[in-house]
Amino acid sequence: MWRTAMIWNNAIRLDHRIICRIVEPGARVLDLGCGNGDLLYLLAREKKARVQGIEMNESAIYECVKKGLSVFHGDIEAGLAEYPDRSFDYVILNQSLQEVKKIDGLVKEALRIGGKIIVGFPNFAFLPARLMLFFRGKAPITSSLPYRWYDTPNLRFLSVTDFRGFCREKKLRVLEAHYLGKKKETPFWPNLLARNALFVVAK
């Protein structure tokens, strides 16, 4: 009931629905920058995943604990070293990679402790962003990049093509790629039309 009622309707974010399809039942999942825990809660309920989060924001920690989730209060970049290799089946970096200082090191650590990583990020080359920059000469503000230049938590501005290039350069295998439009996946010209991208990556 909860299954059919919730998972495929729009009450659940598109990126969460896609990640929920990707993750196998019973998988061990670590969500880096898990926010209020909506995704982990979905995975725990829907996929019986064994989930753990790491989150910097204190009030988000309360939201996670209220959902019954286990979460560590701390910096995702400093919180992985103690985990043994392959502690998780999936390490998720959904909408948090662009806020990270040392991308290379974090991705490497995530791939050490998890078999696969799921990376989700806003596509900086999304058409409206390009138009805003080109015609109005202003730093883009879109639904997936809603911040102004002076209050954005984002440190990185990358496109679908940029991330594919990164994977090539670091010799990472892209197992799956999903390109997200407003309400559903968008199959054509992802670097132009996707608001957000989701990649499943392995070594």
Add this chain to the structure above:
Amino acid sequence: MTSKGSVGIVKTEYFTFAEPPDELVLESERTLGPVTLAYETYGVLNRDRSNAILIAHALSGDAHAAGFHEGESTPGWWEAMIGPGKAFDTDRYFVICSNVIGGCKGSTGPSSPNPRTGKPYGLDFPVITIADMVEAQRHLVDHLGIEQLLCVAGGSMGGMQALQWVASHGARVRSAIPIATALKHSPQQIAFDEVVRQSIMADPAWRQGDYYGYGQPEKGLAVARMIGHITFMSDQSMEEKFSRRLRNGQYNFHFAPDFEVEGYLRNRGDNFVRRFDANSYLYITKAMDYFDLSRGRLIPDGRFPATRFLVISFKSDWLYPSYQSQDIVRELKTRQADATYCELPSTYGHDAFLLEVEEQTTLIRHFLDKTFNGYHVAHGDDLE
């Protein structure tokens, strides 16, 4: 949220075990017996005995954690957290709190009569450890017919006991809530404890621990407690509480207490002398100094421990700084334990575990609920 109340009038109970020749064998390999534990319970043990929570107290605490003793107006030391509708909800859970061995609040300690002499043990009392305290509690839990505890929780030394329960009897602990505590005492913490002990032992009235019948080493014990209180507060909380306020509005140009903070410390010291045994202070601080579950000893049996954890620290706590709680967290990560950690933004210093009720309540209520019931369909709504 359901209305929060008090457990009301409560009574301390006593459980005696380890009668010779079946004495308790201590970590030091010395023996102790008979052993009496003072304890209190709140709430009702459910039919399958799965809702029992053991609360462990800190250095100067006792079994009286909640409610009121007949004719008294001061509630138990964690009244804000234990009771109907509170963090440790006595409408749902059966809560146990016992006084540690080595203490002086009804459990066997250095002020208890030595069965060999009929006189108080004094320094003949064996040095005990946190593991010994936990072993004594294990006897009590057995006596109460509880195979597995839903949770062991406590702040400071209480947190050490919670961790020790996991190390000693992990399979019997479904969850642990160590608050403002550490895997081991740092040299700074040992140093404070040593100054505390030296101030007691430097008092001639201490008489090598054999002061019973002569009166406590009041001056030494009061100074010991004053030192303690400084470490329990923070720079900021002392500024907020006392600033440089004067008791009489002016400098007196002598050594009577001019400043409010001086009066406060003296007052705390004097009160403490009336309620706590000096030798117990020596024994219990020593037990804390010996405590060390670092280097894999917290969870000796490999990965995926059966116990869930909620680790809490406080930003302004400089006696048990957050990095020590993060050391616990690191240890839990190496074992891939199911664990939550939160650093709460309190200004109260180490005392925060007694004072920061709201945030701790939110975390503890939901953590216990998940441990007890699993995920809710309508998550947490019934706990708001």
